[in-house]
Amino acid sequence: MFKKFLSLLIVLVLCVTLCSCGYEYQNPELQCKYTRELAGTELNVYNWGEYISDGSEGCMDVNREFERLTGIKVNYTTFESNETMYSQLKNGGVSYDIIIPSDYMIGRLISEDMLEKIDMSRVSNYQYISDKYKGLYFDPAQEYSVPYNVGMVGIIYNSALIDEPQHSWGALWDEKYKNMSLNFNNPRDGFMTAQKLLGFSLNTTNEKEWDMACEKLKAGKSVLQSYVMDEIYGKLETGEAAIGPYYAGDYIVMKEVNEDLEFFYPQEGTNIFVDSVCIPSCVKNYDAALLYINFLLEPEIALANAEYIGYASPHTAVINNPDYHEYLGEEFYNILYPDMEALYPGDSALPENERKVEYYHDLPESVRMHYENLWLDLKLY
Amino acid sequence: MNKKSFGSRIVAAPYMVWAAIFIVVPLLIMAYFAFTDGSGNFTVDNFMQIARFKKAFALSIIYAVIATIITLLLAYPMAYYMTKLKISSQRMVMMLxxxxxxxxFLIRTYSWITILANTGLINKFLGLFGIGPLQLINTPGAVILGMVYDFIPYMILPIYTAMSKIDNSLLEAASDLGSNSWSRIRRVIMPLSLPGVISGITMVFVPSISTFYISQKLGGNKDMLIGDAIEYLFNTGPQYYNVASTLSLILMVMILVCTLIMNRFGDDEEVVV
Incomplete structure (x- = not known):
């Protein structure tokens, strides 16, 4: 008995050591760029789940790499929605040095004085960020945020189950796909599909337009199979559902599991988002936070993250990296980095609230409550 | 007996404190939220909004009643059968x-998705014979099935306990007085097991009517039960805490009334016996 136990123990120990040695990453160049002056201090990072290369399946463990280079201990925690993150910060009692919220939430955080300015002169790698994502509406002077990931929502469908639909949000209302289609299970994204179909702006403050979008969603409810968030992975991968909207980056991950899945951007336009690295005003270790931001923008770190997460990167050294292009393949590359002019001709020249491709803006409290109530009515309908 | 000794009070003190902090105080907070608006002023406006939730309330009640009836129909014969087994087998079945x-229970509910899904186990099996796929998941039936599956132990156990307490000599006496086996069940076992049935019904009906996760996972997330509505409101933000508390309060009062009625029913029967 004891011998059995011992051999089991040895196997276990071997496994653990082997696994931890599986990945070894050495880069002398980075080594001299990062000082160890702050070694021994701690850095609290608050990020979306599954949103950093974490060392699984032989990829780079970004946080561990940073710890090795600088000696700073990274405490990494995750959130599942901008709103959760916001209420955590708002309620106080937490201390984070790095957060990664989305565009409209950054706008709200800035207006409520909850972000610290980032000293860009000390983030030398900021030069790599594509001009397209600099000076966006929520942070026009680019003082509070450094873009981390970008993406757009599109429709994923299973080509083995259904023929290629018209490239329209109307596909989610099509009786042909009764009990086979999915939609978002959160108000903002759910309404987006109806708003775009009806030709409204996503950021309209006209309550009538929200009402009409709600009526549209109610009409489509009998066609839908269900409202989902991350459950969409399983449902589309297994063929349980045939069509549903989600983020382009997630489509790439799903396609690896089920080759029959295809993707398109609806002609009526869609939502575009930027998730950016910010420093909240509760920061304790500002210097380490700057170091961390700069580290995330190191070309190879950004590349490892882009490959792991699957979302589009705003980092020019990643976008223009031929190896990355090859890694993704032509189809995926064109989905992540679409030719916007070909997809939505003339769209970028229009004033923002008339564009087909829109960012979410932080809406006034009254509008927010209005659509949250409408969403409840939709669910109670 | 009437006067509680100092010692027994000391012994009960930890739980009394626990109950006060985690049962009484939350109830008071809920009541406070239910009768105030966002800024803490007294209002009954929250109750005016209830009409919006009538479908959710109705669905919850209907599903819970159906689930309770099915559970009872399945559990009662099972509990009776258990009492007829050898003691060792009874223990075994109890374990199972x-x-x-x-x-x-989240995992148990989730596993039903794998079984009922269009590409799930049942439909794959039927597919072998060229049948289907049948629409099993995302139906009211799936939600009720989930409730029955999750809560049936709460029905079997109290009924079984009540039945196994019935003195065998009562049954023998009934036979001596000319009862056949059906009339023994009807006139001796049924009345004597009624307290178990009552507590079983309560223990299944209460979680069924307030459930929220099962309907989201097995019902396709399209029709809200009252539990789902409360969950959505609390998750959406502090500005909805008041309405959500009002809904919770109403649900609680409904459950309380049901329980009282059931208990009254049970007491009467006991007097008859």
Missing amino acids: IMLPMWMN
């Missing part, structure tokens, strides 16, 4: 009934 309860 309890076993799923050691698993988290």
